[in-house]
Amino acid sequence: MAGREPVEVTNLDRYDHPVLPWSRAEEALATSMPSPSVPSFLGTVRPDGRPSSAGVGAVWLDGGVYFTSSPGARKARNLAQNPNCTFSVRLGGIDVVAEGEAARVTDPDTLMRLAAIYWEAGWPAEVEGDAFTAPFNAPSAGPPPWHLYRMRVATVFGVATAEPYGAARWRFDG
Known part of the structure; x- marks a missing residue:
């Protein structure tokens, strides 16, 4: 993660390929998102333990996944009860699944930084208070405001x- 190196690397490849370097996944994450042509999915846990998945417009930045949600959306309600989540994305040459915890971001500097990144990607997000507004969002996003989360x-x-093929698991310190 930008500036963070894995504390443990496991080669999961069953065909004798060398272990994938973390830099390959990190570079693909950093250069591919956000983009409307790169579908990504957030997995959360409902209060009754059932899984839930939703498409998100994600940004990889500073070793974390940023995404937005309406406060009333299922994913936001799930995260309020249980911050554990997954993030899945197919990038050029590599599929990535991340596990971690998500929390709401209200820091004005971070909100402004992410709004600018989303704006450059085609979503004209603006900071209003401790959330985002915009003239449009995904059809299922609900009305503004949209909260920012960091996984x-x-x-x-x-x-x-x-090529080069392979599979790996990278673990990071808290």
Whole structure:
């Protein structure tokens, strides 16, 4: 993660390929998101233990996954009860699944920084108070405001879908 190195690396490849370097996954995450052409999914846990998954417009920044949610959306309600979540994305040459915990971000500087990143990607987000507004969002997003969340990543799995092939698990300190 930008400036963070894994504390444990496990080669999961069953075909004798060398272990995938973390830099390959990190570079793909940093250069591919956010983009409307890169679908990504957040997995959360409902209060009754059932899984829930939702598409999100995500940003990889400073070793974390940022995404937004309406306060009333299922994912926000789930995270309020249980911050454990997953993030899945297919990037050029590598599939990535991350596990960690998400928390709401209200820091004005971080909100402004992420609003600018979303703006550059085509979503004209603006900071209003401690959340985002915009003239549009995904059809299922609900009305503004939209809260910003950061997933602190603990474990990442990567499976290369292009040469050099391989599969790895990277674990990070809290």
